[in-house]
Amino acid sequence: MHPALPLLLLALSGAASTPGARQLNTQGFRLYQAGRYPEALERFQEASKASPDYALAHYNLAATLGVLRKQGKVCEYSAHRDVIVEHLTRAVALDARRLTRAREDADFEPIRDTLGWQKLLGRDPAREQDVPLLLRAVSWFGPGVGVYGTLQRLRFEPGGRATLRVKEVDAEGTPRERQVRGRYTVSGRQVDLRLEGRPPTKGTLTETGALTFPGWETFTDAPSECEA
Structure with missing residues (x-):
């Protein structure tokens, strides 16, 4: 995620989100900007549950888990690589623009060497080449x-x-x-x-x-x- 980006830009979402989910996502982003990552994570989790097809909530959830993983808080917040990949993959499936942002997002450094990230880039173990x-x-x-x-x-x-x-x-x-x-x-x-x-x-x-x-x-x- 990029804290410097305007909040309005990051609050944009597809039609799948509800007003309540968007509000939770906005709260989560403000907490993220303030460096209160555990609290931000809770809001993004709630937003993704309120609107399961809300791409931005899944993206922000994955990014926040990436931050917590880099901070060494893997076990405390279940910031496992496969969980991060799962939510990012869901976000990209719902909104392909998320992948363009993820390529430049430092929050996803902990998963660059995963099979899931490589699949997002179009590489597949099912293809021998x-x-x-x-x-x-x-x-x-x-x-x-x-x-x-x-x-x-x-x-x-x-x-x-x-x-x-x-x-x-x-x-x-x-x-x-x-x-x-x-x-x-x-x-x-x-x-x-x-x-x-x-x-x-x-x-x-x-x-x-x-x-x-x-x-x-x-x-x-x-x-x-x-x-x-």
């Missing part, structure tokens, strides 16, 4: 383990370089991260991954956007967070 780009554009996370969350994160970099970040927990319960570097090549949906100190492995990016390697857990674009 998009596989190499999606591998590089997305951060891939393994499943979480209780309070320690995701233990593995895989990144594919330009030039055929790959990095696996592994979180290891010592006997005292202290997590430490180490990096394993390597190389990769892509052929169709198949990913040939060669990491230092590990046997070569061949994985697949499925049409639904899951990255699988034999003997490994499935990687997705959503880290495990806020586990008890």
Whole structure:
């Protein structure tokens, strides 16, 4: 969101909104401008519930969650990447102009490396030709383990370089991260991954956007967070 924009401009909406929803959205934007993000979030949530097809309410809700995520308040306000993507995707589906604004909106920096954001840009794991780009554009996370969350994160970099970040927990319960570097090549949906100190492995990016390697857990674009 852009606090400097005139309030009247951001208050504009489609016919799907009701006066009550627009009022809630306006209240939320004023709270957002004042830096009172949790309260703004509540208003945007109420606005989107009052008018489920209100594109701007979904957009503002997603943007505010993005701010709270950048502030490290993920668990407190459920500012998960998939939730942000869900509301932004809904906003764009209702009003395609939201995507133009989202491209320049710093509030959405936390989701630029998600599959959902890439889909908004027109890239699709169902298209084989998009596989190499999606591998590089997305951060891939393994499943979480209780309070320690995701233990593995895989990144594919330009030039055929790959990095696996592994979180290891010592006997005292202290997590430490180490990096394993390597190389990769892509052929169709198949990913040939060669990491230092590990046997070569061949994985697949499925049409639904899951990255699988034999003997490994499935990687997705959503880290495990806020586990008890």
